[in-house]
Amino acid sequence: MQFDCPVTTLRQWCVAAVLTLSAASAASVASAADAASVERTDVSEVAIDISSPSSGEIVRNRVHVAAIRGSARSGTRDPLDFDVMIAIDVSMSTRFPSGIDVDEDGEVGFNPQEELVVPGSYPDDMVCSDLDDSILGAEIRAARMLVDSLSAGRSRVGVLTFSGEVDLETGERRSPDQKDALLRIPLTDDFPAVLEVLEEVLAEGSHGATNFSAAIRMAVVELVGLTGAKSEPRSNARRLLQFLTDGVPTFPYGRGDTPDPEDSEEAIRAARLARKAGITINSFALGRYALESPVATTEMARLTGGAYTPVRNPGEILAFLRSVSFANIEDVVITNLTTNDISYDVHLSPDGSFSGFVPVGLGRNEVQVTVLASDGGENSVSLDVDFEQAGLTENELVAELERVRKRNKDMMLLLEQKRIQAFRERQKGVVTIEAEDAKREAAEDE
Numbered sequence: 290m291q292f293d294c295p296v297t298t299l300r301q302w303c304v305a306a307v308l309t310l311s312a313a314s315a316a317s318v319a320s321a322a323d324a325a326s327v328e329r330t331d332v333s334e335v336a337i338d339i340s341s342p343s344s345g346e347i348v349r350n351r352v353h354v355a356a357i358r359g360s361a362r363s364g365t366r367d368p369l370d371f372d373v374m375i376a377i378d379v380s381m382s383t384r385f386p387s388g389i390d391v392d393e394d395g396e397v398g399f400n401p402q403e404e405l406v407v408p409g410s411y412p413d414d415m416v417c418s419d420l421d422d423s424i425l426g427a428e429i430r431a432a433r434m435l436v437d438s439l440s441a442g443r444s445r446v447g448v449l450t451f452s453g454e455v456d457l458e459t460g461e462r463r464s465p466d467q468k469d470a471l472l473r474i475p476l477t478d479d480f481p482a483v484l485e486v487l488e489e490v491l492a493e494g495s496h497g498a499t500n501f502s503a504a505i506r507m508a509v510v511e512l513v514g515l516t517g518a519k520s521e522p523r524s525n526a527r528r529l530l531q532f533l534t535d536g537v538p539t540f541p542y543g544r545g546d547t548p549d550p551e552d553s554e555e556a557i558r559a560a561r562l563a564r565k566a567g568i569t570i571n572s573f574a575l576g577r578y579a580l581e582s583p584v585a586t587t588e589m590a591r592l593t594g595g596a597y598t599p600v601r602n603p604g605e606i607l608a609f610l611r612s613v614s615f616a617n618i619e620d621v622v623i624t625n626l627t628t629n630d631i632s633y634d635v636h637l638s639p640d641g642s643f644s645g646f647v648p649v650g651l652g653r654n655e656v657q658v659t660v661l662a663s664d665g666g667e668n669s670v671s672l673d674v675d676f677e678q679a680g681l682t683e684n685e686l687v688a689e690l691e692r693v694r695k696r697n698k699d700m701m702l703l704l705e706q707k708r709i710q711a712f713r714e715r716q717k718g719v720v721t722i723e724a725e726d727a728k729r730e731a732a733e734d735e
């Protein structure tokens with residue numbers, strides 16, 4: 290079997306990628322320009338490490354591109370480690386459809402109770418025709434994608450689930466001392482084991498009510514290494530809780546189908562405990578119900594210096610969960626200053642590690658890596674890349690083509706995320722203008 294990937298074809302692909310991403314990048318560039326116009330004194334220092342190619346190394350490839358890999362971080366010169374606990378809501382409501390084809394089988398799961406279907410086609414109690422496309426399915430898939438994007442060793446991941454067993458007669462907790470959060474796997478860099486556990490969670494399905502506080506307190510025990518923890522703490526690691534929910538807290542007080550103010554207050558108290566323990570909570574509110582009264586989810590993030598992310602369509606969590614940076618790095622751009630080529634084919638992980646392919650010419654190329662931090666800080670480093678053209682083996686070329694296909698898919702997810710964010714910003718502007726117009730009209734009437 291022969292594979293042919295000439296330079297002209299590759300560069301056409303690069304140009305197409307640049308054009309495709311230009312609209313999505315425009316908003317980021319404009320935002321950076323606006324930030325630069327204001328004098329900033331509170332930006333953090335940005336550190337960049339290039340892991341490959343090393344200085345003086347000759348890069349050989351059949352096509353005129355060079356792979357650049359490294360890591361970046363904001364606020365410290367020392368390399369960062371991350372301990373990440375993923376809290377997954379498995380309450381009863383997560384069995385409803387997510388709105389997208391999570392398992393990519395060509396069919397989007399729907400609620401038979403809300404559609405015209407032939408009687409008897411689905412079980413009477415079924416609320417999602419494809420369980421893999423449920424909200425729980427989207428949470429699990431998003432968690433898998435997050436784990437796949439992290440660097441084992443620098444990052445450790447643990448998983449816990451939370452819900453709350455309900456007494457069918459009273460609607461309250463089945464037992465006063467029941468465990469509403471369950472540790473599925475302690476913090477580990479054995480990512481295959483984490484992925485296996487995630488599949489087990491999906492297979493077990495949805496059940497019970499929603500206890501935010503239990504999940505946060507269990508995360509504190511594991512991330513800090515308190516009495517009873519199954520995880521070994523790392524004093525030099527940043528501690529993060531990625532908190533996914535499609536609802537609001539309904540336990541530990543009152544009925545499991547009714548949110549009480551005390552439930553949110555308990556969650557907020559737990560978040561204050563997390564703040565004292567140096568834990569950052571990034572909360573993700575999935576779907577309409579979670580967004581109706583997001584008091585707890587917003588406060589959990591605010592109190593701990595984390596990010597609150599509203600996800601109107603639950604399926605969009607696949608793009609949003611990986612968009613929150615642990616290392617406070619917003620973007621990475623790789624430029625060949627010798628050929629004036631720029632690479633947008635850069636994969637940036639939440640832990641700050643990055644890899645990208647930049648077009649190069651024969652001989653020496655001066656390549657610059659520029660990193661933008663979340664607070665507006667930035668830094669650049671340059672390296673010399675000596676390139677020689679060489680042939681790829683058949684297996685290597687197959688692997689490269691597969692990487693390009695996968696990267697294209699990831700780019701489409703990123704584009705969709707940016708489109709959603711841009712739309713929401715436009716909507717905020719419309720609401721603001723309408724409010725100002727209403728105030729002006731009221732003042733004129735007076």
